[in-house]
Amino acid sequence: xxxxLTNLHKEVYMEMSNKTARNLFIFGSLIFFGIxxxxxxxxxxxxxxxxxxITQAVDDGKMVWHKYxxxxxxxxxxxxxxxxxxxxxxxxxxxxxxxxxxxMDPKGVNAQAVMPTLGITSDEADxxxxxxxxxxxxxxxxxxxKPILATAAGVGGKPLTAGQLVYQxxxxxxxxxxxxxxxxxxxxLTKVGSRRDHDWLFGHFKDPQNYVRTSAMPPITAPDxxxxxxxxxxLTLK
Numbered sequence: 001x002x003x004x005l006t007n008l009h010k011e012v013y014m015e016m017s018n019k020t021a022r023n024l025f026i027f028g029s030l031i032f033f034g035i036x037x038x039x040x041x042x043x044x045x046x047x048x049x050x051x052x053x054i055t056q057a058v059d060d061g062k063m064v065w066h067k068y069x070x071x072x073x074x075x076x077x078x079x080x081x082x083x084x085x086x087x088x089x090x091x092x093x094x095x096x097x098x099x100x101x102x103x104m105d106p107k108g109v110n111a112q113a114v115m116p117t118l119g120i121t122s123d124e125a126d127x128x129x130x131x132x133x134x135x136x137x138x139x140x141x142x143x144x145x146k147p148i149l150a151t152a153a154g155v156g157g158k159p160l161t162a163g164q165l166v167y168q169x170x171x172x173x174x175x176x177x178x179x180x181x182x183x184x185x186x187x188x189l190t191k192v193g194s195r196r197d198h199d200w201l202f203g204h205f206k207d208p209q210n211y212v213r214t215s216a217m218p219p220i221t222a223p224d225x226x227x228x229x230x231x232x233x234x235l236t237l238k
Contacts, residue, residue: 052137061131064124073115076135078144084115086144091129091136093174094185099132100125101216102185109216110185163233166226175217178237186217193238201231 065071073084091099098109103125106113120128160168167173175186192201200211205227208215220227 052134054134055130057127057130058134061127061129064120064128065131068118068120087132087135088140088144089136091133095218096129096133097218098216099129103128108214161233162229166222166230167233170220170222189234189237191238193235198231198235201234202227205230
């Protein structure tokens with residue numbers, strides 16, 4: 001009799017344990033599924049806020065991106081081929097006029113450019129730049145990291161001169177190199193003071209195409225005093 005009661009108690013206990021485990025599994029799964037759905041909707045809502053409005057030009061530019069297989073050499077949002085520069089934030093670092101001219105005639109802008117001339121039309125270039133501009137404004141949580149660019153500070157931690165401050169504020173290091181630091185899409189300025197005089201540099205900053213017909217550099221829209229300070233800095237680079 002005692003053995004029968006013991007077995008009965010065991011069966012009841014096992015049934016209750018199985019029921020508890022089953023209920024815990026079911027309700028636990030439902031709770032976590034609900035949390036997953038809430039996080040998914042929240043993420044989708046955040047994505048809408050992190051991306052700017054898509055215009056017709058942006059949409060057409062994306063088609064240009066695919067038409068010329070840009071992703072075959074470049075990366076965007078981490079997708080693509082790491083043969084050429086990442087384009088995720090390129091429109092925030094290069095003037096749009098430069099990008100358009102380079103897209104249409106790479107070697108005309110930079111004789112050392114590896115990118116071939118693809119036959120991209122002016123309208124296609126405008127749309128592609130619009131697409132790249134849209135991409136650059138998407139909040140990617142500071143990815144990819146910004147490249148190490150020249151700060152015009154030289155070495156030794158010396159304070160910046162007025163001309164170096166202008167060089168920095170105008171983002172010149174996005175395209176130009178000084179002492180091996182900076183971008184490579186524009187001429188190396190390490191010894192520019194030995195090649196150009198004051199009048200040429202000052203005039204070129206204000207109207208680049210008047211001095212170099214194929215230049216893709218946009219005019220520097222700063223007060224003449226600041227352009228003069230930048231020119232003085234360039235003349236020290238010898």
